[in-house]
Amino acid sequence: MDLVQINDFLATIDGYIGGSSWFVFALLGTGVFFTLYLGFPQIRYFGHAIAVVRGKFDKKGAKGDTSHFQSLATALSGTVGTGNIAGVAFAIHLGGPAALFWMLVTAALGMTTKFVEVTLSHKYREFAEDGTVSGGPMYYMKNKLGMKWMATLFAVAAIISSFGTGNMPQVNSIAASLKATFGIEEMVTGAVLSVLLGLIILGGIKRIAAVTEKLVPMMALIYVVGALSVIVMNYENIIPSFISIFSDVFTGSSAAGGFLGATIAYAFNRGVNRGLFSNEAGQGSAPIAHAAAKAEHPVSEGMVAILEPFIDTIVICSITGLTLLSSGVWNEKHQNDFSFADLEIMEGGLSEDADGGRLFNHFNNQGWVNSESLVPFQGELAVKEGKIKSEATVLHARSIAEDVVVS
Known part of the structure; x- marks a missing residue:
């Protein structure tokens, strides 16, 4: 199985789970x-949670x-x-500024x-006999619900999820950054x-x-200080950025620069999806x-967990989003290296001006088959001296890739 097949397989799974309504x-x-049933505990117990920590x-x-702090x-x-970085950037790039709003909603309820x-x-x-502690959703599925099969299924799913939402994205981002910056x-x-x-x-x-x-x-402090520095340097765009986050929730995001627009529904889906990726509330990993925490009452540790989505998403992700929006880099095109698995290749020479509507429908899952639908390229690409000679358009990250060099 090559990288393209793996990518297609993961995209199919995402379509049925993460990308579904x-x-x-x-x-x-x-x-x-839970928020209504428990009477808004994320508000009532917030101060108490800080005291517990x-x-x-x-x-x-x-x-x-x-x-508790550990x-x-x-x-x-x-x-x-x-x-908090790539996840927010990807959410905004896919769904526009409104995606950040839905990330915040996901975090508020996720608390x-x-x-x-x-x-x-x-x-x-x-x-255990040596005093060590084990816990997680699989234990209350087994010990309270008596569903050992469900506990086993969750444990297996958690292990698989740890690769997709845990170490692989983290290591890939670190490795790609060090490669691009220091070689x-x-x-x-x-x-x-x-x-x-x-x-x-x-x-x-x-x-x-x-x-x-x-x-x-220390990691969070360094990042927050650096991000706030960028926001301060673009202070004149702070208020417009806030306005775009909330106004686009009800209107969708129009095309701007390399960004070809997003519908309300698509921004909602991507915002919630990336919100989970950011704070993991409901995933069962936290x-x-x-x-393992030392606590006499289980509910006291539950209160500590209230702080996680607040710190992770409402604070840090908001700062990331404002950094991207205020600096204007979220809709700009940059030189980039990407693999074949990251691309879509379409028939004909498309342009953002002449074919903006067709591209908008395609990127927002509205590409139902009709005379206006984009047609995938069939056959082999003709490449000469690194340049594509076939009548085709390369799409990458929801925009048209320009000046493509094949290596």
């Missing part, structure tokens, strides 16, 4: 239900391996990263979802990161927590980290 309504619907209610002798940092280490899933995980966790080969970066990660993981949850409690705050 039922997924976003199921995710947000769960958040709405600071150790105000800690008691000696509480069972567990990590402190559990929070460990969970954030899996969310603060690629999702309650995390409160529930972490509380349950902590309540039904298990202790370091991707294999070298991957090897070094594998060794460092292995040294940390072999130390168990205690070593992971010890590293993340120091690394995550409860595994929180299960």
